[in-house]
Amino acid sequence: MSRSRRVLAPYLLILPGGLWLLLFFVIPMVTMLSLSLQQGDVVSGYVFTGHWQTYVDAIGNYRTQLVRSLIYGAITTIILIVLAFPVAYWIAFYGGRRKPTYLFLLLLPFFVSFVLRTISWRYILTDEGMLLGPLKDAGLLPGSFNILGTPVAVIFGLVYNFLPFMVLPIYVALERIDPRVVEAARDLYADPPTAFRKVIFPLALPGVFAGVLMTFVPASSDYVNSAVLGSSSTTMIGQVIQSQYLTSSNYPTASALSFTLMAVLLVGVFAYARALGTEDVMKVAAR
Amino acid sequence: MRSRLTGGRVLHIYTWAIIVWLTLPVLIMMLFGFNDTPGRYNQTWEGFTFKWYGRVFALDELTQALVISLLVAVVTAVVAGALGTGIGFALGRYRFRGSGTVNLIMFATMSSPELVMGASLLTLFVSLGVGLGAVTITIAHIMFSISFVAVVVRARVLTLDRSVEEAAADLGANAWTTFWRITFPIILPAVMSGMLLAFALSIDDFVVSNFTAGTTTTFPLWIWGATRVGLPPQVNVMGTLIFLGGVLIAVATSVRSRPRKRSSA
Amino acid sequence: MQSNPPDPSLIRGLTQRRLGRRDALRMSGLSAFAMALAACGVKGTGSTAPSAPAPDAVAKYWAGKTSNGKVDFANWPLYMDPKQPELKKFTKATGVKVNYQEVIQEMGPWFAKVQPQLAAGQSIGYDLMVITNGIQFKQFVDSGFLAPLDHSKLPNYVANADKSYADTAYDKGNVYSVPWTSGITGIAYDPKKVTRPITKLADLWDPAFKGKVGMYSDTQELANFGLMALGIDPAKSTAEDWKKAATKLKEQKSAGMVRNYYDQSYVDALGKGEVWITQAWSGDIFQKNVSDGTDFKFVIPEEGGTIWTDNFAIPITAQNPLDAIKLIDFFYEVANAATLAEYINYVCPVPAAQEQIKQDAAKLSGADKTAMEAVASSPLVFPAQSDYAKLHYYVDFKTVAEQQEFQSIFEPIVLA
Numbered sequence: 028m029s030r031s032r033r034v035l036a037p038y039l040l041i042l043p044g045g046l047w048l049l050l051f052f053v054i055p056m057v058t059m060l061s062l063s064l065q066q067g068d069v070v071s072g073y074v075f076t077g078h079w080q081t082y083v084d085a086i087g088n089y090r091t092q093l094v095r096s097l098i099y100g101a102i103t104t105i106i107l108i109v110l111a112f113p114v115a116y117w118i119a120f121y122g123g124r125r126k127p128t129y130l131f132l133l134l135l136p137f138f139v140s141f142v143l144r145t146i147s148w149r150y151i152l153t154d155e156g157m158l159l160g161p162l163k164d165a166g167l168l169p170g171s172f173n174i175l176g177t178p179v180a181v182i183f184g185l186v187y188n189f190l191p192f193m194v195l196p197i198y199v200a201l202e203r204i205d206p207r208v209v210e211a212a213r214d215l216y217a218d219p220p221t222a223f224r225k226v227i228f229p230l231a232l233p234g235v236f237a238g239v240l241m242t243f244v245p246a247s248s249d250y251v252n253s254a255v256l257g258s259s260s261t262t263m264i265g266q267v268i269q270s271q272y273l274t275s276s277n278y279p280t281a282s283a284l285s286f287t288l289m290a291v292l293l294v295g296v297f298a299y300a301r302a303l304g305t306e307d308v309m310k311v312a313a314r
Numbered sequence: 315m316r317s318r319l320t321g322g323r324v325l326h327i328y329t330w331a332i333i334v335w336l337t338l339p340v341l342i343m344m345l346f347g348f349n350d351t352p353g354r355y356n357q358t359w360e361g362f363t364f365k366w367y368g369r370v371f372a373l374d375e376l377t378q379a380l381v382i383s384l385l386v387a388v389v390t391a392v393v394a395g396a397l398g399t400g401i402g403f404a405l406g407r408y409r410f411r412g413s414g415t416v417n418l419i420m421f422a423t424m425s426s427p428e429l430v431m432g433a434s435l436l437t438l439f440v441s442l443g444v445g446l447g448a449v450t451i452t453i454a455h456i457m458f459s460i461s462f463v464a465v466v467v468r469a470r471v472l473t474l475d476r477s478v479e480e481a482a483a484d485l486g487a488n489a490w491t492t493f494w495r496i497t498f499p500i501i502l503p504a505v506m507s508g509m510l511l512a513f514a515l516s517i518d519d520f521v522v523s524n525f526t527a528g529t530t531t532t533f534p535l536w537i538w539g540a541t542r543v544g545l546p547p548q549v550n551v552m553g554t555l556i557f558l559g560g561v562l563i564a565v566a567t568s569v570r571s572r573p574r575k576r577s578s579a
Numbered sequence: 580m581q582s583n584p585p586d587p588s589l590i591r592g593l594t595q596r597r598l599g600r601r602d603a604l605r606m607s608g609l610s611a612f613a614m615a616l617a618a619c620g621v622k623g624t625g626s627t628a629p630s631a632p633a634p635d636a637v638a639k640y641w642a643g644k645t646s647n648g649k650v651d652f653a654n655w656p657l658y659m660d661p662k663q664p665e666l667k668k669f670t671k672a673t674g675v676k677v678n679y680q681e682v683i684q685e686m687g688p689w690f691a692k693v694q695p696q697l698a699a700g701q702s703i704g705y706d707l708m709v710i711t712n713g714i715q716f717k718q719f720v721d722s723g724f725l726a727p728l729d730h731s732k733l734p735n736y737v738a739n740a741d742k743s744y745a746d747t748a749y750d751k752g753n754v755y756s757v758p759w760t761s762g763i764t765g766i767a768y769d770p771k772k773v774t775r776p777i778t779k780l781a782d783l784w785d786p787a788f789k790g791k792v793g794m795y796s797d798t799q800e801l802a803n804f805g806l807m808a809l810g811i812d813p814a815k816s817t818a819e820d821w822k823k824a825a826t827k828l829k830e831q832k833s834a835g836m837v838r839n840y841y842d843q844s845y846v847d848a849l850g851k852g853e854v855w856i857t858q859a860w861s862g863d864i865f866q867k868n869v870s871d872g873t874d875f876k877f878v879i880p881e882e883g884g885t886i887w888t889d890n891f892a893i894p895i896t897a898q899n900p901l902d903a904i905k906l907i908d909f910f911y912e913v914a915n916a917a918t919l920a921e922y923i924n925y926v927c928p929v930p931a932a933q934e935q936i937k938q939d940a941a942k943l944s945g946a947d948k949t950a951m952e953a954v955a956s957s958p959l960v961f962p963a964q965s966d967y968a969k970l971h972y973y974v975d976f977k978t979v980a981e982q983q984e985f986q987s988i989f990e991p992i993v994l995a
Contacts, residue, residue, distance in 0.1 A: 037408035041416055044397035044460050051457040052423050055434035057612065061619035062437045068979050069694060070721045072623025075616065088991055114332050117325035131564065132333050136340045138560035140518050142534045143553050146541055147339030150346075155852045171790060175853070176838060190336065219321070240425060248427030251520065255541070258839040259832070259993060265429050267994050272433055272525065274687040275986060276694060276718075278621065282437055289430045296425070375680055436695075441619050445699030528696045529682075529703045539682065544847065 063282035073278060085283045089267050093288070096264040097295075099178070100247030103185040104193075104239055110186065111193035111238065112231075118194075119201035130198070133191050145184055145255045152180060152256070176258035184252035189245065193238040200234025201227070239299070244292050264288055340557065347550035356547050366547040370555070373548050379536035380552060382448055383517050386532065390455040390516040395509035397456070398463025402508070403501070405464065406471030420461040431458060432525030439526065446528030454526045455516040462515065463508030470504035510567070514560070624698045625722035637727045641900070649676045650902045653705040655889065656681040656843055657863050658759070660922040669909050675902045683709065685797055685842035690715040697724040697896060706897035707906060709759045709889045712749040713799050713973045714982055716756075719892065725755040726893040732904045733757065735911035739929045747888070748975065756890035757907060760862070760919075761926035763959060763970060764800055764885035767849060767859030767877045777856060780808040780880040784827075789835050793848055793857030794828075796840035798989040799973040800885065801828060804858060805989075806974075807883040813974045818984060821974075825988045832992060840993045849875060861959045865924035877959075879969060886926075886970035920960050921951060933961045 063081060067073035086093070118129045136144060151158055152174045162168045174180050204227060212222040250265030257263075264284065271281035350361035371377045401420070405413055423431070435454050439446055474497070482492045520534040527535055537549055633639075652666075659665070659679065666677040683689045689710070693703045710716055719725050730737060736757050750756050768777050773788065783792055783804070795801050805824030806813045816824075831837055838854050846863050848854045850871060864877040891907045893900050909915060916929035917936050927933070933955055940951035958966045976982040 034410075037404040037410040037413075040400040040404035041412075042400075044401040044464070045416060045419075047397055047457060048419055048423065048460060051435065051438070051453055052419065052431065054615075055431075055438040057615050058441045058619050059430075059434040059437040061616040062441065062621065064616065065620065067621070067623065068983070070623055070625045070718050070979070073621040075618075075620055077617075088987075089994070091995060110332070113325050114329050117322070117329045121322050121326065127568065129329065129333075131568075133336065135561065136336045137518075138514075138557045138564075139340050139343060139553050140520070140534045140537065140556075142520050142537050143343060143549070144339045146537065146545065147343045151339065151342060153851055153853070173790070173838075173853070187336070190332070244425055244427055248429045250429065259837065259995070262994055265427075268429060268433060269524070270990075270994060272436060273691045274685070275990065276687075276691045277986075278437065278440070281433065285430050285433045289427065292427065374678070440621055440695050440698075443622055443699050445696045445701035447696070447701070528701075529693060529705070539684070541844070 059282045060286055062278050063286050065279050067279075069276040069278070078279075081279045082283045082287065085280045086287060089264065089284060092262050092264045092267050093284075093291070095262070096247045096288075097291070099182055099185065099263060100243050103182055103189065103246045104243045106182070106186050107189060107193040107242055108235060108238070111190060111197055112235075115194050115197035115201055115231075115234075116227075119198050119204075126202075130195070133194060137191065141188055142251060142255075145188065145251055148184060148187065149175065149255050152183075175256055176261070178257070178261050180256040181253045181261045181263075184256045185246045185249060188249075188252065189242045192241040192245075196237035196241065197231055197234040200231045200237075204230050236299075240296060244296065247292060248288060343550050344554045344557070347547055347554050349547060349550075351547060356545055356550070366551045370548055370551050373546060375531070376533075376536055376540075376546070376548055376552070379531040380533045382530065383533040386448060386452050386455060387513045387516040389452050390459055391509040391513040393452075394456045394459035394463050394512040395505060398460040398508055398512070399467050399501075399505050401460065402464035402467025403471050406468040406474075420464055423458055423461045424465075428458070428519075428521040432522035435522070436525040446526055447530045448527075450526040450528070451523050451530065451532065454522045455512075455519060458519075458522065459512035459515050462511050463505075466508040466511065467501060467504050470501050474500065507567075510563070517556075622698075623722070624724070637729050640726050640895075641729045641732075644901045646675070646901045646905075647899045648674060648902065649678065650707055650899050650906050651678045651680070651705045652903075652906065653680055653682050653708040654759075655683045655709060657846070657866050658709065658889075658923055658925075659919070665910065665915050665919055668915070669906060672909075673902075673905060675905060677906065680705075684844070686711050686713060686715040687797065688842075690718055693724075693894070694718075694722070697722070697894060700896060702896045702898055703894055705894060706899040707903040708892055708894060710756070710892050712747070712888050712890065714976070714986075716749055716890070717976075720750070720755055724895055726895050726897065726900055727754050728757065728893070728904065728907075732901075733908045733911070735908045739911050739913055739916070739931055741928050741930050744888070744928060748972075749888075750890070756892045757911075758928040759889045759891050759910070760923065760928065761886060761888040763861040763879060763926070763962075764795075764803070764858060764887070765861060765877055765879040766856060767864045767875050768856040769849065769852070770874060770876055772852070772855040777876070777878055778881055780804060780882045782880075783856065783858075784808070784831050784834075784836060786834065786836070788856050790838055791853075791855040792831070792836045792838060793845045793854035794831075794837050794840050795845070795858045796842055796993045798986055798993065800858060801840070801992065802974060802985070802989050803885045803971060804828075807880070807885075807971065810882065813885075813971045816974055818981070818988075821985055821988050825992060828989075828992050832995075860925075862923045862925035865959070866922070879966075881969075883969050883971055886967070886972060921954055924954060924957070924960055926962060927960055930961070 061075060062073065064077050064079060065073040065075050066078050066081075114133070118126055122129055150156060153159070154173045154175065155163070159168065159172065159174065163170055163172065174183075208230070209222055209226060212226045217225065247263075248265045250263055250269050253261050253263045253266055265288075268281055268284045268288065271277045271284065275281075346356055346359075347366055348362050348364065349356055349359055350363040350365070351358075352360070401416065404410070405416065432454065435450070435457075436446075439450055444450070478500070479492050479496055482496045487495070518534065519532075520538065523532050523535055524538070531539065533552070537545065540546070540549070658681070663677075663679060666679055670676055689708075696703045710719060730753070740757065744758050745751075745753055747753075766777055766780070766783065772791070782788075783794070794804070802821065802824055803813050805828040806816050806820060808827060809820075809823055811820045811824070839848070841848060841857070845854070845857050845859065846867055849857055849859075850867065850873065859877055861877055864875050867873055868875060891910075893903050897903060910919065911929060913929060913931045913935050916927055917932040917939065920927040920932055921936055921939065936951060936955040940948050940955060943951055954960055962970075974985065976985065
């Protein structure tokens with residue numbers, strides 16, 4: 028291959044895909060930002076005026092939902108770390124030859140559309156359904172007790188839907204740990220809890236970080252779980268944004284909220300990366 | 315040693331408990347596909363029947379939604395497969411200026427909230443005045459699938475043994491021939507995995523589709539709309555069939571790839 | 580001999596990079612970005628200043644339209660017998676196939692969903708839709724999204740429809756729409772859970788039903804109940820009144836009364852026991868009781884109820900408008916209006932249907948006969964003048980600014 032051809036090769040290869048991403052990922056972000064600074068109404072159109080008061084009003088009106096979403100996301104992520112770590116640990120260290128099988132079983136439910144799975148939970152948890160009905164009939168629960176419509180139900184749904192996203196990265200990190208390192212710790216008189224605390228957990232941290240990245244962001248911006256399992260007291264910012272776009276046709280407010288959410292999450296992610304000392308976020312993502 | 319074993323046992327049971335918990339709604343969904351329910355509401359168990367499997371395509375709108383989902387997913391898999399392979403190969407094989415930017419954009423598409431991606435696409439289409447429909451859905455699906463394909467392909471390309479390619483060059487093959495007859499077949503399994511991943515992401519996508527579909531319905535969108543008036547058993551049947559189909563494909567690919575792993579390049 | 584070394588700051592000033600290539604790129608990138616931001620805009624297709632349609636608009640639209648033998652009909656749930664006897668009868672009589680889809684659950688989402696496509700001149704996949712009079716109806720009209728109807732193609736409508744509909748505020752002269760049915764928003768409740776009879780709007784604020792109350796997510800429906808609960812006539816309400824109503828509704832919410840704000844799905848919630856008492860649409864409850872054997876009750880509250888009209892409309896990008904208008908006229912045949920009202924139990928726009936239903940009842944016997952006679956004399960299907968006294972329309976707006984203010988007052992209640 029001639030020299031210039033070789034130099035050109037990577038650019039030619041990334042050109043179609045890169046162009047697609049530019050047109051349909053980067054540019055839409057620009058149009059969304061632009062729309063958030065426009066004024067008008069859906070009938071007579073919108074005009075760019077640089078009107079940033081929309082941001083102030085939108086954030087002022089829906090600050091509760093924004094904060095609530097971040098809190099739900101954080102709680103979900105923490106619960107997920109606690110729930111997922113043992114599973115990842117067991118498969119990585121005790122899975123043996125059946126590791127792929129266990130991972131497959133974990134991912135199996137994802138062959139069903141997540142909307143369908145969340146709705147199935149709704150059926151299971153409904154006020155007089157298969158779970159609560161018998162309990163209420165037996166007198167163990169008051170008649171007006173409900174799980175659906177509470178923050179518990181929403182977080183339950185979020186945890187359920189994002190569990191594999193936390194298990195997999197932690198598993199990958201744990202799997203990479205050279206067993207000789209653990210052996211060495213043992214040789215130096217470390218008992219299992221100490222070996223875990225000082226050797227295994229720190230080595231698993233990049234996996235935890237990746238898992239947090241893959242769960243906190245989507246969980247905070249989710250709206251399906253809250254819409255299906257929650258009520259108006261659990262409204263998350265995702266629902267507000269969706270409603271402003273697809274119910275009220277209020278594009279400027281919707282775009283302002285959307286942009287704010289993305290900015291908040293981005294800032295959070297990069298601050299988190301800094302705090303953990305991972306300089307190159309890309310390196311982690313590249314794994 | 316003993317404490318390690320009991321610790322292992324507890325974790326073993328715990329892992330199985332988690333697996334059961336994850337599968338529970340799927341089992342319920344499959345179960346209610348056999349429910350002998352009179353109306354559309356399919357909420358209480360009435361009796362066991364196979365009849366819904368015979369009437370799977372009785373609801374035209376639902377069948378149409380499923381067909382659209384499948385078509386969009388196939389197109390997405392092919393196009394995102396091609397575009398993503400290009401990016402993945404370039405990132406894995408070459409070092410070039412701008413690879414950092416490409417990496418950043420890819421990372422951004424994979425970690426951006428779907429809500430923001432869908433909403434921003436809506437603002438683009440509205441600003442351009444091009445309307446919404448199956449085409450815009452497909453455009454969106456391809457967009458978010460490219461990065462996933464690229465990551466899978468890049469991982470494979472990074473571990474590629476160049477000596478085979480060098481041998482082909484020594485034997486007089488030019489770059490083009492080397493690529494198509496040597497390199498591509500080797501990375502093909504990774505490309506296929508990427509395409510399969512794109513297919514799965516597309517067929518299950520709800521959030522981005524919700525913003526870019528307009529009045530067109532895909533399978534997840536139809537389900538979402540139908541929850542207001544009750545999900546008919548056909549949904550359970552279709553969900554079960556898709557589930558079993560996916561399982562079969564996954565098992566088949568893993569069985570096929572096992573012997574090949576021994577002799578991989 | 581060397582003079583004093585030059586002042587370091589002088590050296591710095593002389594050699595400092597002024598505008599490197601990177602800076603130029605960065606600045607041009609930023610300015611391109613800024614221009615892109617400003618260049619974006621969303622073209623509107625209409626104007627919010629009401630204007631009469633051009634006199635030849637009807638002729639222009641209908642010129643050259645041919646019949647293709649099918650109609651895609653978008654409607655709300657619970658507006659037709661699932662067996663679709665009227666549609667089958669239509670197909671038999673005209674050979675036109677009807678694809679009936681219950682895809683409309685709430686007006687806001689419906690408008691938001693079809694707006695981008697209609698604005699782009701794209702077909703929405705439907706030739707006929709049923710839309711409620713209210714904010715979105717006006718948006719449809721002002722945006723130019725509705726086809727003007729050719730009344731010469733609607734002989735049954737002209738002959739049989741209640742004349743009062745031709746004089747409505749939202750579509751004078753029925754240029755863009757003719758009624759499908761009217762309906763009443765009142766209160767529905769489960770007598771098994773709510774042991775005392777319900778008669779007032781104030782009952783929706785009764786702490787005895789904490790966490791078991793359902794309200795609508797549609798701001799117009801919600802606002803009306805808030806206003807009427809305070810004794811304010813929605814038609815005469817001002818922005819001050821809206822704020823008072825919003826406060827009352829927020830009280831209801833913060834007291835933990837409201838389980839959720841629903842669209843059409845309130846019927847499902849009532850059926851599942853998630854709510855015991857809820858805002859409801861008159862015909863839905865009747866149908867639910869018939870189809871599911873339940874015993875829910877529907878009442879028009881003392882303080883008042885809301886009356887609205889759902890209307891046939893043909894989107895301007897419809898592919899089969901000629902067949903659609905045939906279908907519209909079909910539902911104005913007395914026999915068809917009667918069978919529809921018998922099933923859905925909503926206010927029938929054809930007065931002659933009342934007599935027809937009585938005749939149909941005479942042909943039946945026993946419980947069926949009593950049931951159908953009840954439909955013929957039901958104030959929910961054929962309200963008398965006195966019934967209308969308690970019923971109010973949605974709040975009407977003179978300007979877009981008013982409407983946006985209204986929305987911004989009531990939306991947060993539903994979303995927060």
